Amino acid sequence: MTEALVEVQNLKKYFPITGGVFSRTVGNVKAVDGVSFTIHKGESFGLVGESGCGKSTIGRTLLRLNDKTDGKVLFKGQDIHQLSKSQLRSIRPKMQIVFQDPFSSLNPRIKIGEAIGEALLSHGLIDRKDLKDRVMETLKICGLAPYHYNRYPHEFSGGQRQRIGIARALILEPEFIVADEPVSALDVSIQAQIINLLTDLQAEKQLTYLFISHDLSVVEHLCDRVGVMYLGSMVEMARKEELFGNPLHPYTKALMSAIPIPDPTLKRERIVLQGDLPSPANPPSGCKFHTRCPLATDLCKEKEPEYRDAGNQHFVACHYA
Amino acid sequence: MAKQTVETKTLVEFKNLKTHFHTSAGVVKAVDDVSFSIREGETLCVVGESGCGKSVTAMSLMRLIETPPGEIAGGEILFEGKDLLKLSKRDMSRLRGNEVAMIFQEPMSSLNPVLTIGEQICEPLILHKNMDRKEAKKRAIELITLVGIPRAEDIFHAYPHELSGGMRQRIMIAIALSCDPKLLIADEPTTALDVTIQAQILDLMREIKTKVNTAIMLITHDLGVVAEMADFVVVMYAGKVIEEAPVIDLFKDPQHPYTKGLLKAKPVLNQKQERLYSIPGQVPNPVELGSNCHFHDRCEFCMEICKTKEPPLRIHGDSKHKTACWLYEEEGKVQ
């Protein structure tokens, strides 16, 4: 697992805040503010953090579903944001995304079989006569039945819709899939089915995942390496065993201790963070976490901690970690 | 924290409650013959997957089921011995927000956007507690402080949109507590919140319970939340209670195959699993439910009797632990 498939270098994505009579830009939401990481071929990279910390924005910017403000995204060495329209078009099938709620991206009047085959046809990757067979095969791989081909989106349950979302991505034979909260909207018994499906597909097809989730236990189960984000920045990143076994950043520790564990006999010392998440439009000075950090000092308010390797490829941004 | 309850008085008793919805597809038996009790000062968690009838059970108690399409088709809901389903509209609305209060998943939709937080907390105090404006304001500030919001005076004058999701949920809790309810119903109160904010709200609810001793009916789909909060647990599946037990028992010795499956299906932090256990299939269509075990087509232990006869909810060992499954019945054993 050495070959880099995706390299993200100092990526920034700001959204302008407009105001006033002339809709002038009065500020920026720094949704992603200088993030770097590498995803190796065949691995699952997990991205965790609270709502609004920039996870989805990273996922979308990696695939150039929106433009970047600064930095680079390399896919197999090619700078995605420098590609021409036609170059981008030919690389698209290789990089796919699966969303939390695939229903919203499905046309209610188009049969599922056609919806799954659509992109294959429009990319000119298949003859029309072979299309149905390929869709049928993909339905089967994703745990759906042949008779589902002629059904409409509203006839499916949440878990089945997620299988459809996966089938739509998979049929293009991608190398890289961004899965943005693919199980968050599902019930526990269905979550397990989808997680197992994603695991099986990865093994069978040598897929590489960027797996976005706010659920640390799902990420621990599914991912090889994990990055923790806070307000647009990566605050910690390590191999899963390292991150969960030896978390270094105070935010990561708080996040882990906040998760309710299904064992009523367990007594834990919980780190309860004070206060709310600050707005990414107006992030705190110095270390962005200092307003909620139980260990913050004056230094933290003034100086931004360096993001450094604490050994073992375990990266952390904290003055005291 | 979860603790074994001593014998306490029953506060609420659901007795064979049936709440149905008449839809174009047919009758949805959202709550079908549900019975369980909530004891004074206890935290009872109702857990189950989406659509299993948790919210409808709570809304039936509040008498907030829209009729039509909904209808309470049978049963009783006894609150301190009196049947809520027989109360007049007037008596019922006096009970709501006074002896029973409810908070919801999305606090924004239950707050009025054009009234200040202060006005919304004061209203029930003036209405139900006969306080004058000055007393009400004083109490409101106390309540805002009680739910852990700093700068209570400023917040009193703020509007809902100026607060974060976590703060709004705290305000909902403050409003719910304003009249010292005997029962607080919380329907997925932390589902829409981030984990660090969820931890704050759960802490707050525990703290409040020890301070004011209200009973809490907490609806959730998260077994982690159940383990942390519950004294007693009711597990629902497709409109039925399929298992109920004190929290320690339920996690130590789950009996129903569905409960066992749920506990195994969720990855747990710091517990390595090669492959997740997954319950096959999906929740049945609520309009086509027959008289059988509704879990039978997903159950690895399914027997003939399960497909044709409904298992009774009964005690099979510990006196407070009930399960509805043929595996534990003589009739099932002879198969």
Ligand SMILES: Nc1ncnc2c1ncn2[C@@H]1O[C@H](COP(=O)(O)OP(=O)(O)OP(=O)(O)O)[C@@H](O)[C@H]1O
């Ligand atoms: N199109 C947009 N215009 C303006 N601001 C945006 C836009 N998209 C995202 N943002 C802002 O950027 C920040 C990061 O958003 P993002 O959707 O990446 O968060 P996230 O980590 O995926 O959160 P969640 O867990 O809620 O999905 C947020 O403050 C969000 O409001």
Ligand SMILES: Nc1ncnc2c1ncn2[C@@H]1O[C@H](COP(=O)(O)OP(=O)(O)O)[C@@H](O)[C@H]1O
């Ligand atoms: N107003 C309504 N009209 C028709 N069906 C309803 C209505 N409200 C709830 N239901 C149905 O009742 C069942 C139980 O719903 P609910 O109690 O909301 O589930 P949950 O356990 O997720 O809270 C579901 O099948 C739902 O679709």
Ligand code: SF4
């Ligand atoms: S740098 Fe300071 S404020 Fe930031 S995480 Fe470390 S100790 Fe906390």
Ligand code: SF4
């Ligand atoms: S009654 Fe039968 S089908 Fe239902 S849970 Fe028990 S064994 Fe399974």
Ligand SMILES: [Mg+2]
């Ligand atoms: Mg997102």
Ligand SMILES: [Mg+2]
């Ligand atoms: Mg509900």
